[in-house]
Amino acid sequence: MLACLLLCATSTALAQPPVYRCETGGKVSYSDAPCVGGKTVDVTPTQGMDKMGGTSRKGAEVQREEFRKSMDTAFRPLTGKSHEDMNVLRHRVNLPAGVQARCDTLDGQIAELQGDVARTSGAEKGRAEVALYKARKSFFDLKC
DSSP states (O other), X not given: OHHHHHHHHHTTOOOXXXXXXXXXXXXXXXXXXXXXTOEEEOOOOOOOOBOTTSOBOOOHHHHHHHHHHHHHHHHHHHHOOOHHHHHHHHHHTXXXXXXXXXXXXXXXXXXXXXXXXXHOOHHHHHHXXXXXXXXXXXXXXXXX
8 A cells, every 4th residue: 555655646756867067178068978077967947936925836747746755755754765765766666677776786886986086186087987987878878
């Protein structure tokens, strides 16, 4: 029953894919595909606003997201997962089990590699950026 309720309440959510800021030959471009040395950019859209008169001017998707967030908060004691974690799970629910496992592994690898890029310099930084690119590319190709 709980699983059905969670799935029904949250079935249409998709996690926002990352956007990368890439510099090539002094030119800046933005892409959903990773690039070597690319930095992730926060492109979260605004969430609308309510009028002072009391009527809501929020779109249907914003209202659904607010509902999902309140459901995730209510079920957090049972699931142990944050709203962001639940968004990731909702996005990956239709992926094959092997791909889901690989995505989980890549989550940890990417976080570790981002730390490596931040800590290193020179040739080491270049190698770390290439390793980070490869992990991000795999993440992108698997549709994690």
